[in-house]
Amino acid sequence: MGLLRDWNYIEKAVQIPALSEVIREALIRALFVRDDRVLPRDLIGDLNRVPPVTVKVKDDGEVRKLVRVLNGQESTVSLGLSAEDYHYFRTQLGVGRTREFGAVMRPRILLTYDWIVPEQRGVQLDFNGYAGIEFADDAHRAIAQVGATWKQLYDGAPAKGHAVPFVPTVPLDFAIGDALYGDAPFASYRGEFASHVNALRTISPFGHRARLGFEEVANNGTAYDLLHATVPLAAEFFIPVAVALRLEAKPAAGKTLTYAFDDGPKLAVALDKLSRTTQMPAWAHVTDAVAAKILRPAVAAEAFTVQVSVGGTTSGLAPKEKAIDTAMAGFKSKSAEVSNPFDVPADAFRKTADTVVRSLFVGEVRVPAKAVGDFITKIRALGDQSAAKAGVYASLRATGTVSTFPFFAAPKDRSKVYDLSKGVRAIASRIPGAAFTSRLAHLWEEEPNFMRRMAFLRSLKVTIDTAHVVQPLVSP
Amino acid sequence: MASLDYAYRRLVNTLGPERVARSEFERMVYSHDFASLPKIALLQWKLYPDFVALPQTTEEVAALVKLSDESLLQITPRGGGTGWYGGSVPNRGGVMIDMRKMNHVVAFDPDGRKVTVEAGVTWKDLEDFVESKGFALPVVPVNAIGSTVGGAINSGSSGFGAPRGGSLRDAIAFLKVVLPDGTILKTASEADADGHLANLTPLFFGAEGTLGVITEATLRVVAKPEASKAFAYAFPSLAAAARFVTDIVDSAIVPYHAAVASRDHFIFERALRPDSPDPADIAIVAVQGSKDEVADQERSVDVLAAKESGAKLAPAVTDPLWRDRYDNYSARRLSRGLVTSYNLVPVGRLPEAVETAIEIRDKLKLNGAVQAFLVDSTTAALVPYVLMDDTRPSGGTALGFVKRMGDAAFKMDGHSMGLGLFLVFNLRKMHGRATSFISSVKVVFDPRKKINGGKTLEVWTKYPWPGLRAIPPPGMAVGLEIAAVLRRAKPTRDRFVRAYEHGKEE
Numbered sequence: 001m002g003l004l005r006d007w008n009y010i011e012k013a014v015q016i017p018a019l020s021e022v023i024r025e026a027l028i029r030a031l032f033v034r035d036d037r038v039l040p041r042d043l044i045g046d047l048n049r050v051p052p053v054t055v056k057v058k059d060d061g062e063v064r065k066l067v068r069v070l071n072g073q074e075s076t077v078s079l080g081l082s083a084e085d086y087h088y089f090r091t092q093l094g095v096g097r098t099r100e101f102g103a104v105m106r107p108r109i110l111l112t113y114d115w116i117v118p119e120q121r122g123v124q125l126d127f128n129g130y131a132g133i134e135f136a137d138d139a140h141r142a143i144a145q146v147g148a149t150w151k152q153l154y155d156g157a158p159a160k161g162h163a164v165p166f167v168p169t170v171p172l173d174f175a176i177g178d179a180l181y182g183d184a185p186f187a188s189y190r191g192e193f194a195s196h197v198n199a200l201r202t203i204s205p206f207g208h209r210a211r212l213g214f215e216e217v218a219n220n221g222t223a224y225d226l227l228h229a230t231v232p233l234a235a236e237f238f239i240p241v242a243v244a245l246r247l248e249a250k251p252a253a254g255k256t257l258t259y260a261f262d263d264g265p266k267l268a269v270a271l272d273k274l275s276r277t278t279q280m281p282a283w284a285h286v287t288d289a290v291a292a293k294i295l296r297p298a299v300a301a302e303a304f305t306v307q308v309s310v311g312g313t314t315s316g317l318a319p320k321e322k323a324i325d326t327a328m329a330g331f332k333s334k335s336a337e338v339s340n341p342f343d344v345p346a347d348a349f350r351k352t353a354d355t356v357v358r359s360l361f362v363g364e365v366r367v368p369a370k371a372v373g374d375f376i377t378k379i380r381a382l383g384d385q386s387a388a389k390a391g392v393y394a395s396l397r398a399t400g401t402v403s404t405f406p407f408f409a410a411p412k413d414r415s416k417v418y419d420l421s422k423g424v425r426a427i428a429s430r431i432p433g434a435a436f437t438s439r440l441a442h443l444w445e446e447e448p449n450f451m452r453r454m455a456f457l458r459s460l461k462v463t464i465d466t467a468h469v470v471q472p473l474v475s476p
Numbered sequence: 477m478a479s480l481d482y483a484y485r486r487l488v489n490t491l492g493p494e495r496v497a498r499s500e501f502e503r504m505v506y507s508h509d510f511a512s513l514p515k516i517a518l519l520q521w522k523l524y525p526d527f528v529a530l531p532q533t534t535e536e537v538a539a540l541v542k543l544s545d546e547s548l549l550q551i552t553p554r555g556g557g558t559g560w561y562g563g564s565v566p567n568r569g570g571v572m573i574d575m576r577k578m579n580h581v582v583a584f585d586p587d588g589r590k591v592t593v594e595a596g597v598t599w600k601d602l603e604d605f606v607e608s609k610g611f612a613l614p615v616v617p618v619n620a621i622g623s624t625v626g627g628a629i630n631s632g633s634s635g636f637g638a639p640r641g642g643s644l645r646d647a648i649a650f651l652k653v654v655l656p657d658g659t660i661l662k663t664a665s666e667a668d669a670d671g672h673l674a675n676l677t678p679l680f681f682g683a684e685g686t687l688g689v690i691t692e693a694t695l696r697v698v699a700k701p702e703a704s705k706a707f708a709y710a711f712p713s714l715a716a717a718a719r720f721v722t723d724i725v726d727s728a729i730v731p732y733h734a735a736v737a738s739r740d741h742f743i744f745e746r747a748l749r750p751d752s753p754d755p756a757d758i759a760i761v762a763v764q765g766s767k768d769e770v771a772d773q774e775r776s777v778d779v780l781a782a783k784e785s786g787a788k789l790a791p792a793v794t795d796p797l798w799r800d801r802y803d804n805y806s807a808r809r810l811s812r813g814l815v816t817s818y819n820l821v822p823v824g825r826l827p828e829a830v831e832t833a834i835e836i837r838d839k840l841k842l843n844g845a846v847q848a849f850l851v852d853s854t855t856a857a858l859v860p861y862v863l864m865d866d867t868r869p870s871g872g873t874a875l876g877f878v879k880r881m882g883d884a885a886f887k888m889d890g891h892s893m894g895l896g897l898f899l900v901f902n903l904r905k906m907h908g909r910a911t912s913f914i915s916s917v918k919v920v921f922d923p924r925k926k927i928n929g930g931k932t933l934e935v936w937t938k939y940p941w942p943g944l945r946a947i948p949p950p951g952m953a954v955g956l957e958i959a960a961v962l963r964r965a966k967p968t969r970d971r972f973v974r975a976y977e978h979g980k981e982e
């Protein structure tokens with residue numbers, strides 16, 4: 001979300017003679033926290049400006065029209081607004097002046113923080129009302145409009161004979177589109193969100209409907225797989241309006257197995273071992289005691305809890321459970337009775353989500369399973385040093401990587417977010433094989449290969465969006 | 477453009493004389509891939525490379541790519557040359573980079589579960605290596621024996637293990653690539669960052685050698701299964717076998733592999749190997765897991781097969797079938813040549829798809845067989861092949877089959893796979909309005925179109941003159957459609973295998 005724009009802004013800023021004295025990291029901090037001791041007031045004023053117009057999208061035709069207005073193909077008259085709205089729209093956007101303005105998609109919920117450089121003069125698109133889901137009858141697929149919530153999809157699928165394989169590692173009430181223009185951490189045990197995406201329905205920067213990928217089948221052998229190269233940043237290249245999702249058949253039987261561990265090393269060994277088996281649970285999630293208390297306030301929190309969701313044929317469940325029990329050796333107790341955060345009524349899910357979202361999140365750190373215990377201990381120590389009690393939500397992948405989301409009990413002010421992010425980065429950098437993937441981490445990274453890759457993505461963006469309407473890049 | 481002799485000297489200075497070839501014979505070997513091409517194609521393209529270079533290191537590949545700035549010769553990367561649509565065949569001569577000398581395992585990291593190999597390693601060699609270390613590959617392309625790691629990635633291949641292991645794209649941790657400007661790039665972060673930290677790997681998945689030369693790939697490996705088993709069934713019809721595969725998906729069973737092959741395929745096999753299975757429409761399924769799980773999956777699959785009147789084959793029949801799974805085009809020996817059509821179709825439409833393939837084959841009076849396998853919970857690969865003899869005047873018309881099959885796949889909400897030299901006209905059918913987005917990728921990476929130019933996105937000819945430099949992709953479609961029409965008008969069916977004809981007449 002806003003990654004290329006933020007990155008481009010920083011890249012340009014460090015080239016400005018007046019700012020070239022400031023080291024990159026200090027500049028990022030100053031921009032992130034809006035530090036008026038380092039930056040000119042005008043600049044901060046610009047950064048604090050938010051898009052003046054928000055359009056609540058009901059139909060993708062409106063988006064097409066809007067894009068054509070923003071890129072200058074059509075006049076504002078074609079929006080068919082009332083005289084009053086028309087006047088408001090034009091003055092707010094500054095139409096008629098030699099300014100560029102773009103469209104930006106507003107996430108339903110942000111887990112971490114919004115961009116450094118918000119869209120300054122354009123239109124914010126709110127897709128909350130564009131939220132239909134179409135399940136296929138003859139295949140395990142669904143087309144979800146970006147405003148549809150994940151919970152809506154998850155709850156609607158079984159009645160049609162499907163199962164939704166991906167779940168949010170941090171259970172917030174995300175919209176599906178939040179994975180494209182926000183930071184929703186959807187994933188399954190077998191793969192990341194992108195691996196469940198067959199196609200995106202988008203509006204191109206020229207206002208055309210353009211489908212990326214294939215709604216009914218996989219996108220293999222059709223020249224460059226632009227779809228999967230852009231999924232996490234899709235909304236910086238085009239305006240995604242619906243996602244064609246690859247689902248699975250609803251298994252005849254399913255179970256959530258809950259294992260408690262009393263120390264990190266045992267947990268790490270068990271997760272590593274599970275990922276080295278041929279087991280394919282739907283998902284395997286980990287919470288430390290702090291996260292467990294938030295998710296399940298009524299249950300006594302163990303040091304670590306692992307929940308594994310398995311499905312299969314009725315007769316196949318027992319051998320699977322046995323194999324998972326063996327891999328998880330070292331657990332203190334096991335239960336099949338503890339509910340999971342997802343299979344609860346929508347109200348209860350939202351209620352929990354409202355509590356979860358209050359914590360301060362800094363983004364995802366991916367660590368090898370073997371290092372997860374060590375990582376959590378260090379995160380806790382960081383929390384203690386920063387007077388912000390820390391906890392972790394995490395999920396295991398078949399690759400042996402654990403996707404962790406550290407959080408802190410602290411007010412979400414930008415300085416705190418920045419400092420804790422830096423602390424988390426320092427921890428991640430000391431764990432071999434770990435990667436911190438937050439937006440700030442992208443901005444800090446200076447490894448030459450990474451910088452070139454980002455430059456390629458930026459070139460690709462400006463080549464696709466020659467009209468500069470989809471989150472256009474801005475310079476200081 | 478520098479003279480060819482000068483270009484040759486520069487190449488020899490870079491690699492040494494023993495790794496640069498320019499003899500007529502050697503160049504001829506590289507003038508086609510697995511598909512047989514009618515001679516008439518030489519009118520349109522310069523299919524023979526001017527030189528063949530065999531680099532051994534990434535730096536040598538980079539030097540070769542930089543040299544093309546002086547010589548202005550096109551570069552064509554090539555792995556095993558087993559592709560079907562001319563991706564690894566030159567269209568304007570130039571320098572062919574044969575990657576097969578870069579065939580070493582660079583590193584193996586059992587802790588991180590990754591293996592780094594040079595791009596010219598074949599999948600079978602890689603699989604053997606990984607298994608010798610107690611691990612397995614999540615996906616193995618169907619043509620594991622001939623195809624190289626770089627070639628399969630550039631083809632967007634799928635294959636064995638995909639229903640469980642996922643896409644080959646996701647099995648790639650990162651690639652080392654020589655870009656068209658001769659610089660070297662790692663396509664993703666070394667740590668497993670999913671799609672973050674600017675992951676460009678997917679752009680190379682299916683790129684058909686048009687974005688750069690992959691020199692190394694770091695791939696994920698998975699645990700070797702505790703138990704695995706393959707079982708096969710003979711069905712009363714191919715559609716029944718296909719229904720059985722869709723039932724497997726609907727039952728939420730995730731096999732390692734599930735495939736069908738038509739009776740014709742086994743007739744061809746029988747003509748070559750008397751010990752091959754009795755011809756029938758056969759489905760083969762392989763499962764993995766703990767011993768108990770494998771037994772349970774076998775029981776569940778047996779029940780599904782029985783529903784479609786599938787008769788289970790004895791292990792003595794199934795085991796060799798599974799053992800020889802990478803060898804599925806021996807029928808080529810019956811006719812000298814073979815044309816394959818590779819398509820993806822929705823799983824739910826597989827029964828219709830296999831019947832359509834048979835219909836098209838019969839309409840075009842071709843000899844051929846239908847194969848299909850499961851890719852994921854929504855997708856099946858439909859891979860029929862037909863026999864052809866490209867030395868006969870009518871031989872080339874068999875290529876019309878690929879066009880008709882592709883059209884049928886699009887009609888069934890799927891798509892054909894691979895564009896290369898002949899099927900570029902499918903690009904717009906595949907991507908519609910998003911075609912311009914896709915084309916932007918080439919513009920960004922290779923603005924001067926140095927690497928495999930004039931393919932995948934456009935069709936160059938061998939002629940440098942304006943007006944003739946390229947042909948509009950729909951022109952190729954018309955050509956292949958004419959081939960199909962001629963084929964249909966041919967009064968007699970091909971007769972490569974007598975027994976096969978008996979089968980048809982029964």
Ligand SMILES: Cc1cc2nc3c(=O)[nH]c(=O)nc-3n(C[C@H](O)[C@H](O)[C@H](O)COP(=O)(O)OP(=O)(O)OC[C@H]3O[C@@H](n4cnc5c(N)ncnc54)[C@H](O)[C@@H]3O)c2cc1C
Pocket residue numbers: 221509510552553554555556557558559560562563564565575595596617618619622623624625626627628629630631632633634635683684685686688689690691802803804805818928
């Ligand atoms: C028996 C058989 C079965 C097959 N089954 C399948 C299948 O299931 N799925 C499938 O997708 N295909 C299949 N194919 C087609 C083909 O084998 C695959 O696409 C194969 O992976 C190509 O590998 P190769 O090394 O032979 O590549 P080549 O044919 O040499 O090249 C293929 C493309 O990749 C490019 N290329 C090769 N190496 C590099 C490199 N190092 N860097 C950059 N570009 C490179 C070439 O320029 C060309 O465009 C099959 C072919 C046969 C003969």
